[in-house]
Structure formats: structure tokens, C-alpha cells
Amino acid sequence: MISLLVEFLRKRGRRYLLYLGVAVPAALCHNLLHEAVHYIGAIVFGEGVTAFRFLTNGWGTSQVVFSMPVEQRVGGHWLVVAWAPSIVTTLLGYGLYAARSVAGRHPVSRYAWLYAGFFFLLLDPFYMSLLSLAVGGDVEAAAAVGLPVWPVQAVAAAVLLFNVRLFTRWQKEVQEARVATEEMQPGAHGGG
Numbered sequence: 001m002i003s004l005l006v007e008f009l010r011k012r013g014r015r016y017l018l019y020l021g022v023a024v025p026a027a028l029c030h031n032l033l034h035e036a037v038h039y040i041g042a043i044v045f046g047e048g049v050t051a052f053r054f055l056t057n058g059w060g061t062s063q064v065v066f067s068m069p070v071e072q073r074v075g076g077h078w079l080v081v082a083w084a085p086s087i088v089t090t091l092l093g094y095g096l097y098a099a100r101s102v103a104g105r106h107p108v109s110r111y112a113w114l115y116a117g118f119f120f121l122l123l124d125p126f127y128m129s130l131l132s133l134a135v136g137g138d139v140e141a142a143a144a145v146g147l148p149v150w151p152v153q154a155v156a157a158a159v160l161l162f163n164v165r166l167f168t169r170w171q172k173e174v175q176e177a178r179v180a181t182e183e184m185q186p187g188a189h190g191g192g
């Protein structure tokens, strides 16, 4: 009985470690890309950048610090600088979903692809909608054109809802494929 439990944990543990090995780089990639697009946006529009903090902004968060103080930012280009990162990452999430067959048939690569999709489909819509209610952040750029923040949060919430449904469907698809693969393997049911 105990040996069965150990065996189960060993197998499962290895699998979770593998997933973690995918999830961490995917989350880092997402974060780096988000901040890089802020940075590139600022450069393109000739806005100064005083710091590029990657994971060093407290609680492991990142931030590109612009020379112009928030309250002095005026003009539509600030919307691009602030929102392009979330748009780019989320579009990449749709790209990952659309190209999910690239992951092949192996359950591990399928799950790896799914994990990357998790961050790219959900993180920024969550940040721009629900999380922004608590921490503000990129949504506040709306003030640069005299707009309130809530329409941005509402649109982000709609995107989040859509993406959660998309991700759930994708997750189910990967799970069903895994079960089908396991059933195909001889002796998978262990009966004997």
C-alpha cells in the first residue's frame, strides 16, 4: 500500500516538476515581453525611460519607469505605450491556441503548450480588469486622453471572460487527449 503511494507520488511529482519547468519560463517570457513592449513604445514615441525593472519592483513584479510623471502624461500615444504590451501578449495567447497542434501528440508537450497559453491568455486581461481595481497600473493611462478607467476595465473583463472559456475548453481537450493516450498504452489499467 505504502509503496503504491510512493510510486504514485514519484510519478506525479515528476510530472508536476516538468510542468513547473515549463510554467516558470513561460511566466518569465510573458513578463519580459510585456515590459519590453512598454520600453519599445516609449522609445518609439520619444518618451524617456529612467528604469527597466525586471522582477525587481517588489513582490517579483516588473516595471518600466518613464521620465514623465503620471499626472503630466497627455496624449493618445500614452495609450499605446501603456496598453500595447497587454494587447501583444494576449494576441500571442490566441496564437498559441490557434497553433496548439504544433505541440504534437505527447501529453507533456501538450501540457507545456497549454501552460504557456495560460499565462498569455489570462494574465494581462486579469491584470487590466480585476487586478487593476486593486492596484491600478496600465489602465490608468486612460487619464492621458481624459477618459475614465472603467470602460478599459470592462473591455478587459469581457476579454478575460472569453479567454477563460477558451482556456477551459483547451484544457479539457488536452485532458481528454491524455486519457485517450493512457488508454491506448498496453497494461495501463494494471489489471493483469
Ligand SMILES: [Zn+2]
Binding pocket: 034, 038, 082, 085, 138
Ligand atoms: Zn504593463
